[in-house]
Amino acid sequence: MSGHSKWATTKRQKAIVDAKRGKVFTKIGNMIAIAAHKGTDPAMNPALALAIDKAKAANMPQDNIKRAIQRAADKNAATMIEETYEAYGPGGLALIIEIATDNKNRTFPEVKSTLTKHGGRLAEPGSVFFQFARKGVITLDKPLNDDLLMELLDSNADDAAPTEDANGTPDSNTIVYTKAEDLMAVRQKLLDKSLPVLDAELQYIANAPLELTDADAEKAEHLLDALDDLDDIQNLHTNLA
Numbered sequence: 001m002s003g004h005s006k007w008a009t010t011k012r013q014k015a016i017v018d019a020k021r022g023k024v025f026t027k028i029g030n031m032i033a034i035a036a037h038k039g040t041d042p043a044m045n046p047a048l049a050l051a052i053d054k055a056k057a058a059n060m061p062q063d064n065i066k067r068a069i070q071r072a073a074d075k076n077a078a079t080m081i082e083e084t085y086e087a088y089g090p091g092g093l094a095l096i097i098e099i100a101t102d103n104k105n106r107t108f109p110e111v112k113s114t115l116t117k118h119g120g121r122l123a124e125p126g127s128v129f130f131q132f133a134r135k136g137v138i139t140l141d142k143p144l145n146d147d148l149l150m151e152l153l154d155s156n157a158d159d160a161a162p163t164e165d166a167n168g169t170p171d172s173n174t175i176v177y178t179k180a181e182d183l184m185a186v187r188q189k190l191l192d193k194s195l196p197v198l199d200a201e202l203q204y205i206a207n208a209p210l211e212l213t214d215a216d217a218e219k220a221e222h223l224l225d226a227l228d229d230l231d232d233i234q235n236l237h238t239n240l241a
Helices: 006-021 023-036 046-057 062-073 104-117 146-154 180-192 214-228
Strands: 081-088 094-101 132-140 159-164 170-179 197-206 233-238
Touching: 023 046, 023 062, 023 094, 023 233, 046 062, 046 180, 046 197, 081 104, 094 104, 104 214, 132 180, 146 159, 146 170, 170 180, 180 197, 197 233, 214 233
Parallel strands: none
Antiparallel strands: 081 094, 094 233, 132 170, 132 197, 159 170
8 A cells, every 4th residue: 555655664763762762752752742631541541551551662761651641631631622724735745734722813923824834824624625635644663474464364454565764665564554434443352462562542544645846855854853843733644755
């Protein structure tokens, strides 16, 4: 399946470095706090289970995870708000920007300013979403081969593809795609088979990945990095090939 961009792979590598500075911990903490409003038991709350998995993958301390969950019950804690913005970047790059904030009056101008500074703009509601499909995306710490593909399809996955390094060469991980509603069930089947699940989340996957010129690709990378550096942005989804 196409649509999983090389920038997404670079972002995962960047997250390892960012985690050492605490930036990723802040974003994941917000994700956990928001998910915990629907229930603090991960066994009964799939969104919280996924957020905790992401925290563990980033080596987030257990105390940090507990504090993030407790924020959901703290009446004095700032209320976190989730919103999604649609935008365009250089060369027609399509963007879905998911944010979590305690102050929309701070976050919206930051996002708009960052887009404008790097050749992007906010889009009309609905003008970007139709270019994407909501999918479950699971990352396995195992290279893709025919035997693994058969195991994945037997577990009700839709498709799989090798991850790629910065040069577009397949590396040692596998990206597994599922229907959005099947994500948790497929994840559990893979765990039951002792397959090494690194991450599992819902993503917007582009229906038709966009190829950019070298000049526009460089501008797009600067825009994505600048947006990713904003603390209130939880996830970025693009149609970048």
